[in-house]
Every structure is written in C-alpha cells, then in structure tokens.
Amino acid sequence: MQTCKEIGEFGLIQKLFKNIPARRSDVILGTGDDAAAVIAEPGVLLLSTVDSQVEGVHFRWELISAAQLGHKLAAINLSDIAAMGGTPEFALINLSVPEDFPVEKVELFYDGLIKELDRWNVQIIGGNVSAAAVFSASLTLLGKEAPDHLKTRSGAEPGDWLCVTGSLGKGAAGFQLAENPDIVFDERSKVTAFWQTPEARIQAGQRLSGFSEVHAMIDVSDGLAGDGTHLCEAGRTGCIIFEDSLPIHPLVRKTAGTFGESLTDWALYGGEDYELLFAIDPGAFGKIKKDLSSIVPVTVIGEIISSEGVIRLKHKNGNLEPLRKQAWDHFRS
Amino acid sequence: MQTCKEIGEFGLIQKLFKNIPARRSDVILGTGDDAAAVIAEPGVLLLSTVDSQVEGVHFRWELISAAQLGHKLAAINLSDIAAMGGTPEFALINLSVPEDFPVEKVELFYDGLIKELDRWNVQIIGGNVSAAAVFSASLTLLGKEAPDHLKTRSGAEPGDWLCVTGSLGKGAAGFQLAENPDIVFDERSKVTAFWQTPEARIQAGQRLSGFSEVHAMIDVSDGLAGDGTHLCEAGRTGCIIFEDSLPIHPLVRKTAGTFGESLTDWALYGGEDYELLFAIDPGAFGKIKKDLSSIVPVTVIGEIISSEGVIRLKHKNGNLEPLRKQAWDHFRS
Missing domain, CATH: 3.30.1330.10 (PurM-like, N-terminal domain)
Structure with missing residues (x-):
C-alpha cells in the first residue's frame, strides 16, 4: 500500500x-x-x-x-x-x-x-x-x-525571454540564518526577514498583467528549478537558465559565503522567494523594465526553447547542465 | 497566560x-x-x-x-x-x-x-x-x-414561530452507535449514517429564502440550544422551546432507549444535525410547510420572545427551565 x-x-x-x-x-x-x-x-x-x-x-x-x-x-x-x-x-x-x-x-x-x-x-x-x-x-x-489581464502558467513561446522580479535565494538564506541563531552576522534580522516575512509582488503582478507581451507567469515558491519546470510543462516548452544572470541580493551572497553554500543552488532549489517568474516577448523587455522600475527590478535570467521538458542551466563557462526538476516536497523534508 | x-x-x-x-x-x-x-x-x-x-x-x-x-x-x-x-x-x-x-x-x-x-x-x-x-x-x-433572498441569523421578531426542518438528535444517536460497535442494533448503519454522512438542506434553504416571512435562519450544527442562542443573540431576542414539539426520528428514539439517554438532551445539545432552524411570521406557516412538503417536513418547535438572551425550555408538564447556552466546544471535548 x-x-x-x-x-x-x-x-x-x-x-x-x-x-x-x-x-x-x-x-x-x-x-x-x-x-x-x-x-x-x-x-x-x-x-x-x-x-x-x-x-x-x-x-x-x-x-x-x-x-x-x-x-x-x-x-x-x-x-x-x-x-x-x-x-x-x-x-x-x-x-x-x-x-x-x-x-x-x-x-x-x-x-x-x-x-x-x-x-x-x-x-x-x-x-x-x-x-x-x-x-x-x-x-x-x-x-x-x-x-x-489573466496571466497563467501556460503560454510561454520558444524565443521568449524568461524574467524574474527582485532577487533569488532569499528564502534559503533567511531560513539558514534563522536555523543557526549562534552564528554572528551583521544585519541578521534583515536576512531572516526574507524567510519570515516575505513580500508578495502584488503591484508588479498587476503591472505585468497589463502587457500582452507577458505570455506566462508563476510565482517562485518552490524554487526557480521547480517553478521554471511548472511553467515549461504548462506551456509544453523547455528553457535555458543563465547562471551568471541570476539576481542575488548582497546579503544573500554574504550569507552563502558565511555558510559555504552554493548561491546557484539556493536560487534554483531554495524556494520561498515569492518573486514573479514570467516569459515575455523580448522586444517588450525595455518598456516592461521601465514600467516596473519604480516598483521592483526585473532581470532576464533565461530563454524559452521549443524542446518540451528540457530545462538546462548554462554555466558561467558556457557548459549546459540538465537541471533537477526538483521542488521542495513537504512529505520528503 | x-x-x-x-x-x-x-x-x-x-x-x-x-x-x-x-x-x-x-x-x-x-x-x-x-x-x-x-x-x-x-x-x-x-x-x-x-x-x-x-x-x-x-x-x-x-x-x-x-x-x-x-x-x-x-x-x-x-x-x-x-x-x-x-x-x-x-x-x-x-x-x-x-x-x-x-x-x-x-x-x-x-x-x-x-x-x-x-x-x-x-x-x-x-x-x-x-x-x-x-x-x-x-x-x-x-x-x-x-x-x-439573503437570510441571516439576525431578524427574528418577538411573536415569531421558531421552526426546524427534519428532525433533531440524529447526530448524537449516530455518534453514540458508532462509538459502540458491539451493541446489537437493527438498522445500525442507517443510524450511524446520520452522523457519518449528514445531508445539507440546500433545497429547503433555497425555498425558505424566497419567503419574506422567514425572518432569520441558521443551521443546527452545534445543537438546538447553542444555535438557538446564536439566533436569539443575533436578533437581540429570546425564545421558548416546546419540549413536546421536538421532532425525533423513530430510529433516534430507539437508539436513545437502547442507551438510556435523554432524547431532549440529544436534541438540545447533541449537535451535528445540519437541519435548518428559522424564525417566521406565524401567519405564513401553512404556506411554507406546504411549499416544502415535497422536500422536508417542517415543525414549529418554539416561539421568539422579546426578553433578550432568555432561552427557556417548556417541559411537557408546563414548567419552564432555563437552557444552558451550551454548544459543542472542540477545545473542551
């Protein structure tokens, strides 16, 4: 059974x-x-x-x-x-x-x-x-x-740019620091707050919903790899994520350094970032970034490809690595 | 604390x-x-x-x-x-x-x-x-x-008749029998089903909502005493409940007999009956009962009085007894 x-x-x-x-x-x-x-x-x-x-x-x-x-x-x-x-x-x-x-x-x-x-x-x-x-x-x-204005997970098209609001790995950094109360860390409460009191991107989502060039959208709760997979599966596409484009907050970088953890792993598999991940017509990137500039930064972190279910990470050295289609599983934690 | x-x-x-x-x-x-x-x-x-x-x-x-x-x-x-x-x-x-x-x-x-x-x-x-x-x-x-058509808990008026659909004490009878699997009881599964698989009075509620003479309505989930109190408190009234009018299913009567339990207590305090309790203009009782006759029986079980918060049970012998304003409390079970 x-x-x-x-x-x-x-x-x-x-x-x-x-x-x-x-x-x-x-x-x-x-x-x-x-x-x-x-x-x-x-x-x-x-x-x-x-x-x-x-x-x-x-x-x-x-x-x-x-x-x-x-x-x-x-x-x-x-x-x-x-x-x-x-x-x-x-x-x-x-x-x-x-x-x-x-x-x-x-x-x-x-x-x-x-x-x-x-x-x-x-x-x-x-x-x-x-x-x-x-x-x-x-x-x-x-x-x-x-x-x-409804934006769903499906609708991404090959050639679309994959974008994200804000930065990634915050949930993992905040959790790691909260779990280790004895580690001395300046601005500790700022980092733990990333995990304890995240902010939903309501305004950014509403702005993005007004652009027909935004083809698909999801929030990053399970981690970029997991939610990127969800977005690709819903649209029957694949994607390549550029490792050196992943936006990382300076305090998250510092936390990863303190614990000797991989920033890329945190961004890909950490989860609980509550940023918006969305696929857009590349030609609209300039006006979208500008429109959201007073609310939140927007970063291009990859592109949508036609190979269904193929999710790859492009390393800084140019190598391509298949991503684990892994998301946080509460039955397996 | x-x-x-x-x-x-x-x-x-x-x-x-x-x-x-x-x-x-x-x-x-x-x-x-x-x-x-x-x-x-x-x-x-x-x-x-x-x-x-x-x-x-x-x-x-x-x-x-x-x-x-x-x-x-x-x-x-x-x-x-x-x-x-x-x-x-x-x-x-x-x-x-x-x-x-x-x-x-x-x-x-x-x-x-x-x-x-x-x-x-x-x-x-x-x-x-x-x-x-x-x-x-x-x-x-x-x-x-x-x-x-919206019917709320408030709105009952002194002089209103208090009515109930179906019958009371079913939840208590079903639970009692389910808790005692070794007791031999014909039609056991019919009684335990009262507690295991209750039926919501959707159609009756919709019909009742069409009558302006229905002044207030609540479902009996906590027991007649508790939900009657909720209805009276919401309308700043009181009520008198007639013990000998309480509708009881024959199988519930038989179950109470088997266990030597009080039918009146089951009806008042048992809960989980999911019947509708409602206060109406007495003049409309005939047409309401007739309109619902193909769906569920309706019984007058009491009357609304002006004394706020006074909830009394009128015994078969005519004596009036204050009811405990008691409802099932899941923290105190």
Whole structure:
C-alpha cells in the first residue's frame, strides 16, 4: 500500500487535482495554476487560492514569531494572486490550535495576518477555529481580475525571454540564518526577514498583467528549478537558465559565503522567494523594465526553447547542465 | 497566560472574529454568521464559508470511513450555504496528511468529497496538500444568492414561530452507535449514517429564502440550544422551546432507549444535525410547510420572545427551565 511519503507532495497533488474534469462552463481555470479563475460577472474574473502553514512541516516556533507567521501566511497567498496579475479582496482563515496554546499568541498571529492583508485592502470575511495536536493555519484568498489581464502558467513561446522580479535565494538564506541563531552576522534580522516575512509582488503582478507581451507567469515558491519546470510543462516548452544572470541580493551572497553554500543552488532549489517568474516577448523587455522600475527590478535570467521538458542551466563557462526538476516536497523534508 | 482550552472555542472565535471592523463597503456580512456575503456584481451576492474535520477532534478513523468523511466535510459546508438560502458553486480544499497515510485512503476521502459536491454541481477549483502529524481537511465553499433572498441569523421578531426542518438528535444517536460497535442494533448503519454522512438542506434553504416571512435562519450544527442562542443573540431576542414539539426520528428514539439517554438532551445539545432552524411570521406557516412538503417536513418547535438572551425550555408538564447556552466546544471535548 503506497504511502503519501512514497508518492510525495506533487505526486499526490497530481493524483487528486490534475484530472478534475471541468464540470462548469464558468470555470476558466481550475486546479493546477497559482490560483483558480471563474467568471464572477461579465468582464470580471473571481480568483481564488488556498495555502497553509503547518507547525513542524513549514515552520518551527524557534524560527518565527507568531506575528511573523501571520504575515507570512498572508504573503504566500497574496503571491498566488500576484502571479495571476490580480487584485486580492477577501480572505477566509481556518485555524487549528493546540489546547494548551496561549490565546495571546493566537492573537499575535492574527494581528500579523490582518496587518499584511490590510496593506492590500483585503478583509477577512470568514473564520473557523478547531483544536488540534499542532498549530496549523490555512488561508483562502479571493481576488478579482479583468479577463484579458489573466496571466497563467501556460503560454510561454520558444524565443521568449524568461524574467524574474527582485532577487533569488532569499528564502534559503533567511531560513539558514534563522536555523543557526549562534552564528554572528551583521544585519541578521534583515536576512531572516526574507524567510519570515516575505513580500508578495502584488503591484508588479498587476503591472505585468497589463502587457500582452507577458505570455506566462508563476510565482517562485518552490524554487526557480521547480517553478521554471511548472511553467515549461504548462506551456509544453523547455528553457535555458543563465547562471551568471541570476539576481542575488548582497546579503544573500554574504550569507552563502558565511555558510559555504552554493548561491546557484539556493536560487534554483531554495524556494520561498515569492518573486514573479514570467516569459515575455523580448522586444517588450525595455518598456516592461521601465514600467516596473519604480516598483521592483526585473532581470532576464533565461530563454524559452521549443524542446518540451528540457530545462538546462548554462554555466558561467558556457557548459549546459540538465537541471533537477526538483521542488521542495513537504512529505520528503 | 490564558490557554485556548481555558477561553474555549467560542471565546476564541469571539476574540478573533467578532470585532473585525468592516473595511470594505462591498462586505454585506462578514464573520459571525453561517457564511459571509459580499457583493459580487450588482444583484448577486458571493457567499463563502470555511469548515474543517480534524482527526482526534472531530472524528476517529474507527468511527468513519474515508469516503464518509469526504461526504461529511462537503455536507457541513453545504449546510452553511443552505442556512443563507444560497446556491453552492465552487470549493477549495486544504488537506494535511501524515507521511505514512495510504494514498488510496486519501483518494477515497477525495472521491467521497467530490461525489457529494457533484450532487450540487459544485466544482473544486483549488487545492493544497501538506504533511502533518494527523489527518485534517478544511474546505472553503463559495456560492451565490440574490441580495433580497439573503437570510441571516439576525431578524427574528418577538411573536415569531421558531421552526426546524427534519428532525433533531440524529447526530448524537449516530455518534453514540458508532462509538459502540458491539451493541446489537437493527438498522445500525442507517443510524450511524446520520452522523457519518449528514445531508445539507440546500433545497429547503433555497425555498425558505424566497419567503419574506422567514425572518432569520441558521443551521443546527452545534445543537438546538447553542444555535438557538446564536439566533436569539443575533436578533437581540429570546425564545421558548416546546419540549413536546421536538421532532425525533423513530430510529433516534430507539437508539436513545437502547442507551438510556435523554432524547431532549440529544436534541438540545447533541449537535451535528445540519437541519435548518428559522424564525417566521406565524401567519405564513401553512404556506411554507406546504411549499416544502415535497422536500422536508417542517415543525414549529418554539416561539421568539422579546426578553433578550432568555432561552427557556417548556417541559411537557408546563414548567419552564432555563437552557444552558451550551454548544459543542472542540477545545473542551
């Protein structure tokens, strides 16, 4: 009898969600993208997504405060709406809390959650609380979007440039430093904040959704290799990623140096960066970069190729290496 | 430092959700009712609700099969949409599953969930899977409704009759029998099914929502005493419940007899009946009962009084007894 650990998180998702037949004609996009899209009214799509944080799986309390966890749960869901180019609007929260858990800590979590949602004018409209062995919280986020602005994972074309907002490897650097509280590190809290309180690229996603030259978009939550694979698989393409183009924050570079870790591995496999990865018509790069310049830097990190499923890293020395199609698997961590 | 067990499930809900300021003008009904209602488009409300089933809190695997649990998770959420008089449309599922959990059992759960949602043409549009110490699943259900059909917990008026669909005490009877597998009982599976695979009163809720004489509505998930209290508190009224009017299924009566339990206690405090409790203009009772006759029986079980917060049971002998404002508390079970 096969166990969930054996099939893995993505195997289970594949089994459960990938083959749901579309029963309703008002479902534009069901399971399998960053968020779902259904027709709310003529000219308006309702977006929805759900994501969770489970104690012992996604976090341990030594690594993150309750308020930070609330912020993070908001941000990881906001990032899924950002990846569609949408506007977040409403949220429903499901909390499971141990009996002996301090009420004050639940309130701090909730304050952190609300504060981050408030920034985007998102209101919590539903909540459920239950006892449980460990703390876990799942958030359902609803949003809206104009149908002609919807950006999905599919649609990348051979010859497209692969771009990313901000920088990569931040989640891995922040986690590494949070896990090692005894290491002396200037600006420690700035780095751990990359992992504890990420920021969703809502504004950038909305700007990008206005460009018809943006052909496909996804958020980088599982790591560039994993999410790049998702984007290529959805569009039946491949891609080449340029190692020497990967944008890295100076503090992430310093952290990798401190721990003797590979920056490229962090960028490719670390995950939890919550940047936007998108494929564009190369001719539009100049105007897109300029349009987003006041919000976030945009970097070309690769190109889309026609060979389906071929994901390669081009090293600084010109060599091409097949990437592991690996993403973080919570059953195998 | 106060713990969640000390403050209790409802204390925590009160603390977190009851005082959320309405930030957005398109939120008609936020937390605190069976489902939330926001303006989706002019003339259409978007309903949403979230509820969960946690192993060791809401169920144990000896008492319920995976397929039954899937059915039940669908039904308890459908019941919240029914209580608003709405039409369910879309669902998002968040699953937390132990590493060593059989994949086949997840699939059986999921099949049970989908089958029950399919009955109401509800499509799953979003899913999330995570590892966890115990199995838990939370479902977010979205639906629609015409604004003038929206039924909330508030609105009951003194002199209104308090009515209920179907019968009460089924959840308690089914649970009691499931917990005692060695007791010989004819039609055992019919009784345990009351608890394992309840049916939401979607059609009845929709019919009731068409009557302006239905002033307030809630579903009976916590027990008549608890949900009656919720309805009275929301409307700043009280109520008197007539013990000898409580509708009881013959098999529930037989189960109570077998275990020597009080039928009245099961009806008042048992919970998990998923019937609709509603307050109506007495003059409309005849036509409402007739309109619902092909769907479900309707029974008058009490009346609304002006004394705020006074909830009394009128015994068969005419004596009045204050009811415990008690509902099932998952932190105190």
